[in-house]
Amino acid sequence: MTDSQVVSGSETSHSGEVAESFQDPGIPAHVPRLGDSDPKAAKRSERIVVALFALSVIGTIGTLVAFFTLPDDTSIAGVRTQNVTLGLGLAFALLGIGLGAIHWAKTLMSDHEVVEDRHATASSPEVREIAIQHLKDGAKDSGIERRGVLKGAVVSALALFPLALAVPLIGEVGSDWNIGKFRHTIWRRGVRLATDPTGRLIKAADVTIGSAYHVIPYAEDIAEEVRPGTHSWIDEKSKAIVLMVRMDPRELTESEERKDWSHNGIVAYSKVCTHVGCPVALYERQTHHLLCPCHQSTFDMADGAKVVFGPAKRPLPQLPITVDDDGYLVAQSDFHEPVGPSFWERLK
Structure with missing residues (x-):
């Protein structure tokens, strides 16, 4: 052209x-x-x-x-x-x-x-004069020039509206920037494992080989200020969600320091993907692979939840578990590393 x-x-x-x-x-x-x-x-x-x-x-x-x-x-x-x-x-x-x-x-x-x-894309002078006259006619027809109160209300509304956006943003300055909270979850020693979302306790004897459970901490075992129904529950639950599976113990590949983190082939790993934090929940029983639906990162649950495919760079953190005197599955401790994707002060 x-x-x-x-x-x-x-x-x-x-x-x-x-x-x-x-x-x-x-x-x-x-x-x-x-x-x-x-x-x-x-x-x-x-x-x-x-x-x-x-x-x-x-x-x-x-x-x-x-x-x-x-x-x-x-x-x-x-x-x-x-x-x-x-x-x-x-x-x-x-x-x-x-x-x-x-x-x-x-x-x-x-x-x-x-x-x-x-x-040429510019309008002719005649067309521009007509457009300006239309604007003047519209202003005159609205009566804004002779209605001072109306004019003041319009100007005030337009002038104050940006505050509705600016004040909340400015209010965030100086708020809680403690990223140390990302290093820990509400899992503690003795906290029992419960099904998500029903909150039913899980006995090790009821977990069959090949089964998978979506797990959260049992509400009665955590502090009252972070239990279901509180303001902090959603935030704390989103960090503590776990996928637990049971397989034949002979199929597990465990390092020496983690041999006591599982119980009779039952292992539990964080559901928060180490790529960008999506919930990984698609378990493939035959291969023991766990798939993240967002970007297809795939983790091997039989081998320390190591990455076997996709953009994730780190294995899923493992939750050490055992059983209590009543046969219920309980956590031995919190995760030994931060869950989820990397952040700027992450040590690992």
């Missing part, structure tokens, strides 16, 4: 010199493509486009076949075979569509250049 077909007059450069007027060169002469004059070339381009879209179809079919047929417990160099195959299938599916569309546009669609002159 050009501003005009002919540029007349003169222009002033940055140095103050007056440049001579010049002729707009316009657009170059159209150069026909080989396919425009050779039917065989056009047919060849068409076949290439068809092949690229066919590649996309094959990629899509391959993705579906991999999803339904490949086992999800095999890996290549630590990466799940199914994940690799699904990624390659999706790549070819999208690449085929993209390249096919581009090749179609460049070789088969019309490529003739089009020029549209740019016209």
